[in-house]
Every structure is written in structure tokens, then in C-alpha cells.
Amino acid sequence: xxxxxxxxxxxxxxxxxxxxxxxxxxxxxxxxxxxxxxxxxxxxxxxxxxxxxxxxxxxxxxxxxxxxxxxxxxxxxxxxxxxxxxxxxxxxxxxxxxxxxxxxxxxxxxx
Amino acid sequence: xxxxxxxxxxxxxxxxxxxxxxxxxxxxxxxxxxxxxxxxxxxxxxxxxxxxxxxxxxxxxxxxxxxxxxxxxxxxxxxxxxxxxxxxxxxxxxxxxxxxxxxxxxxxxxxxxxxxxxxxxxxxxxxxxxxxxxxxxxxxxxxxxxxxxxxxxxxxxxxxxxxxxxxxxxxxxxxxxxxxxxxxxxxxxxxxxxxxxxxxxxxxxxxxxxxxxxxxxxxxxxxxxxxxxxxxxxxxxxxxxxxxxxxxxxxxxxx
Numbered sequence: 001x002x003x004x005x006x007x008x009x010x011x012x013x014x015x016x017x018x019x020x021x022x023x024x025x026x027x028x029x030x031x032x033x034x035x036x037x038x039x040x041x042x043x044x045x046x047x048x049x050x051x052x053x054x055x056x057x058x059x060x061x062x063x064x065x066x067x068x069x070x071x072x073x074x075x076x077x078x079x080x081x082x083x084x085x086x087x088x089x090x091x092x093x094x095x096x097x098x099x100x101x102x103x104x105x106x107x108x109x110x111x
Numbered sequence: 112x113x114x115x116x117x118x119x120x121x122x123x124x125x126x127x128x129x130x131x132x133x134x135x136x137x138x139x140x141x142x143x144x145x146x147x148x149x150x151x152x153x154x155x156x157x158x159x160x161x162x163x164x165x166x167x168x169x170x171x172x173x174x175x176x177x178x179x180x181x182x183x184x185x186x187x188x189x190x191x192x193x194x195x196x197x198x199x200x201x202x203x204x205x206x207x208x209x210x211x212x213x214x215x216x217x218x219x220x221x222x223x224x225x226x227x228x229x230x231x232x233x234x235x236x237x238x239x240x241x242x243x244x245x246x247x248x249x250x251x252x253x254x255x256x257x258x259x260x261x262x263x264x265x266x267x268x269x270x271x272x273x274x275x276x277x278x279x280x281x282x283x284x285x286x287x288x289x290x291x292x293x294x295x296x297x298x299x300x301x302x303x304x305x306x307x308x309x310x311x312x313x314x315x316x317x318x319x320x321x322x323x324x325x326x327x328x329x330x331x332x333x334x335x336x337x338x339x340x341x342x343x344x345x346x347x348x349x350x351x352x353x354x355x356x357x358x359x360x361x362x363x364x365x366x
Contacts, residue, residue, distance in 0.1 A: 005195045007168045014195055015185045016175035018203035023234040026213025035218045045350040047211040048318040050342030051239055051302055053326025058299040060327045065292045085304050092304045093143055099300040100293055107289040
């Protein structure tokens with residue numbers, strides 16, 4: 001590890017401060033926004049699209065451990081999970097369980 | 112409820128927060144989303160170990176940053192010795208997404224007229240999982256209980272994830288790759304199903320599809336801002352499409 005500044009400085013300045021700044025902006029903004037208005041509906045759409053993009057990134061171009069797994073295993077498992085969620089009366093728990101078990105199996109088929 | 116000051120006219124009674132919900136929030140940490148999160152943070156512990164960053168620095172990040180994508184970027188920056196300024200820039204780009212989530216959660220939880228410090232505290236705990244969890248639970252929580260519930264949930268999750276990080280750090284190398292990768296896979300599976308499950312409006316469904324399509328395309332050209340671009344462009348298009356789909360019919364009020 002060869003960083004110019006001490007690690008705690010990274011954690012506090014490059015981590016905590018620059019992260020909380022956006023949360024603080026959210027707190028300051030929410031008191032000025034109409035809770036029934038179109039602005040909040042738009043914010044909801046942006047947050048939804050953003051998390052969907054995060055999921056897509058983890059499935060199509062993952063980093064870390066998932067990068068060592070095969071694309072068909074990731075996509076196949078998610079598809080089985082979604083189908084199970086639907087068949088199980090739109091309950092999340094069986095869907096996730098099916099996705100994870102399928103992923104474990106598909107990793108053996110697509111190493 | 113509010114006590115009138117001596118000789119003062121009572122303006123309007125402000126409903127205070129119901130702190131009995133703090134405990135219930137703590138209990139809500141022990142549900143499926145908490146379990147999924149545990150696996151993600153075990154993965155973070157494993158990352159610390161493999162990048163040669165100390166466990167103490169990782170646990171401190173859980174407490175003071177509390178946003179996994181930013182923490183992963185920061186660990187990478189520390190390990191590679193990236194200058195402080197550039198590390199801060201990379202982390203803050205991943206944190207912009209927290210702003211809309213804080214606005215959405217607090218808009219349904221805050222009680223105007225009360226002191227604002229609980230909002231500043233609750234905001235620290237809000238990230239993708241807590242946003243999704245609040246969408247799942249708020250319908251069953253009376254409004255004065257929502258902010259206390261968030262603070263209870265958040266403080267319990269942070270504590271639990273510090274333990275999960277330590278466990279992941281300690282277990283690194285003892286687990287076969289397929290099993291370790293499966294732990295990480297819980298996260299996209301959970302977020303996708305939670306998003307689809309929570310989609311109530313046309314706008315939500317369109318936003319999911321557009322975000323999932325635009326994200327990877329932008330990632331190929333400009334990876335540092337892929338989430339922001341996908342969120343802003345996909346979300347705005349979904350918002351406009353949702354209005355267009357709703358308008359031809361009778362104009363109805365309500366969310």
C-alpha cells in the first residue's frame with residue numbers, strides 16, 4: 001500500500017465527507033419540494049432507472065468475484081428468479097432463493 | 112399535545128415523532144434485505160483482504176460512508192495509491208445517486224414543524240437497500256413512526272454490516288469461488304426483484320427497462336458516469352412517458 005496521505009484521511013475526506021454532502025443536499029431539498037408534486041414523481045423515476053442500471057452493470061459487466069462467472073449463468077439465474085417470483089404470487093423470497101440456487105447450478109455448467 | 116407557553120396563543124399542534132418505532136426499525140434489520148446486505152458486506156470484507164487494506168479502515172468506512180459502491184471505489188483507490196483529490200472525485204460520483212433516494216424517503220417520513228436533526232441523522236443511513244425497504248414498509252407504519260423506524264433500522268444495519276465485513280475478511284480464501292460469487296449474486300437478484308415488485312406506475316416499469324438498457328451502453332463509453340446518465344436520461348424519459356400514458360384518461364389525483 002503506497003498512498004501519499006494516511007488512510008484515515010482517505011476514509012474521512014475522500015469517503016465520508018463527499019458522500020454525506022449528497023445526503024445533506026437531499027435533506028435541504030426535501031423541505032423545499034412539494035410532496036404531492038410532479039418533481040417528486042420525476043425523482044422517483046430517476047432513482048428507479050439508476051438502480052436498474054446498477055443491476056444491469058452487475059449482470060453484464062461485473063467487477064470483483066462476479067467477473068469470474070459466466071454471463072449465461074448470471075442471466076439464466078436472474079430469469080429463473082423473475083419467473084419464480086411471478087409464479088409464486090409476486091413474492092420476493094422464493095424468487096431470490098430460486099435465482100441463487102440456479103446460479104450455483106449454472107456455474108457448474110458454464111465454468 | 113404541544114404545551115402552550117405562558118400567555119402564548121397555541122398556533123397549531125405539531126405531531127411529534129413516535130420513538131416507539133425505533134425498536135421496530137431495529138427488528139426490521141433482521142429480514143431478507145438484511146440478509147442480502149450481509150452477503151454483500153462479507154464480499155466487501157473479502158475485497159479488503161485481497162487488496163491489502165486494513166480491516167479497521169474497512170469497518171470505519173461502513174460506519175462513516177455507508178454506501179457500498181463508494182466504499183469499493185475507495186478501497187481500490189487506497190490500494191493503488193490514487194491521490195486523495197482523485198479518490199474523492201471518484202467516490203463522490205458514485206454518491207450522487209443518494210440525493211434522490213434521500214429526497215424520496217424523507218418526503219414520506221418527515222414531520223414538518225419538528226426539529227430537523229432526526230432528518231440529518233436518518234439521511235446518513237439512506238442508500239439503495241434502505242430506500243427499497245422503506246418502500247416495502249412505510250405503508251404499514253404511521254407517519255410519526257417512520258423516521259424513528261429508519262434510524263433504528265439504519266443503526267442496526269450499520270452495526271450488523273461491520274460484523275459482516277469482519278466475517279468476510281476472516282473467511283477470505285476459505286470459501287470456494289462459486290460459493291463466494293453466489294453470495295455476491297444475492298445483491299443484483301434482490302435489487303431487481305425488489306424494483307419489479309415495487310413498480311406501481313407505468314413510469315416505474317419503463318424506468319426499469321430504460322435504466323437497464325441505457326446503463327450498459329453508457330458504461331461501454333464512459334464508465335464513471337454510467338449510473339448518473341442512465342438515471343437522468345432513463346428516468347426523465349420514463350417520467351414523460353408515464354405522464355403521456357396517464358393524461359389521455361381522466362385526470363386523477365394522488366400518487
